[in-house]
Amino acid sequence: MNEKQHYAATQLVTAVQEHNHDAVIKALKAGVDVNTKDKNGSSLLLIATRNKDVVMAKLLVANGADVNQQDEIRDSPFLYAGASGSAELVQLYLQHGARFDIFNRYNGSALIPACERGHTDVVTILAHTPGFPIDHINRLGWTALLEAIILGDGSAVYADIVRILVDAGCDIHIPDHDGITPLQHARLKGYKEIAALLSGS
Numbered sequence: 001m002n003e004k005q006h007y008a009a010t011q012l013v014t015a016v017q018e019h020n021h022d023a024v025i026k027a028l029k030a031g032v033d034v035n036t037k038d039k040n041g042s043s044l045l046l047i048a049t050r051n052k053d054v055v056m057a058k059l060l061v062a063n064g065a066d067v068n069q070q071d072e073i074r075d076s077p078f079l080y081a082g083a084s085g086s087a088e089l090v091q092l093y094l095q096h097g098a099r100f101d102i103f104n105r106y107n108g109s110a111l112i113p114a115c116e117r118g119h120t121d122v123v124t125i126l127a128h129t130p131g132f133p134i135d136h137i138n139r140l141g142w143t144a145l146l147e148a149i150i151l152g153d154g155s156a157v158y159a160d161i162v163r164i165l166v167d168a169g170c171d172i173h174i175p176d177h178d179g180i181t182p183l184q185h186a187r188l189k190g191y192k193e194i195a196a197l198l199s200g201s
Contacts, residue, residue, distance in 0.1 A: 082110025
């Protein structure tokens with residue numbers, strides 16, 4: 001990249017950060033790469049995703065932005081949208097080639113942190129997306145179901161998430177690395193509603 005191209009790319013990054021849609025349109029029309037990254041390896045689309053700038057994200061995707069492009073800590077627009085509860089962006093990225101075999105720094109999917117953080121809308125979308133790895137196990141040895149129970153607080157939101165996962169066909173018997181099942185975790189934590197969902201009672 002020559003000095004002129006570097007300057008144009010830097011200006012484009014700034015425009016995305018500042019929600020300057022007109023400047024982004026102008027830069028893309030001038031031929032600046034839509035998959036340009038900032039100094040931390042974050043793509044323009046990842047920046048827009050972090051900013052919850054749906055209009056910018058749609059603009060970038062329409063111009064060919066890669067929804068799977070990862071930064072230095074392995075965040076991608078799709079993974080980050082799931083983790084942050086941006087249901088509209090999750091839907092957008094699913095429609096534009098979101099891959100299910102790219103994982104975050106914890107070797108987790110977009111679904112697992114969504115379950116941990118109580119993002120019911122995102123959980124609903126991903127759990128019912130054909131081909132999505134609902135039972136994927138992350139580096140901690142947890143599925144999305146285990147994450148919802150172990151890191152959740154047992155409230156109605158987390159009971160709803162467990163219900164969504166169960167209704168979508170997740171495997172309720174996959175244990176953690178210590179051999180403790182989701183039902184056992186729920187009982188140990190005193191989460192009666194979740195335990196009832198998992199025991200069928």
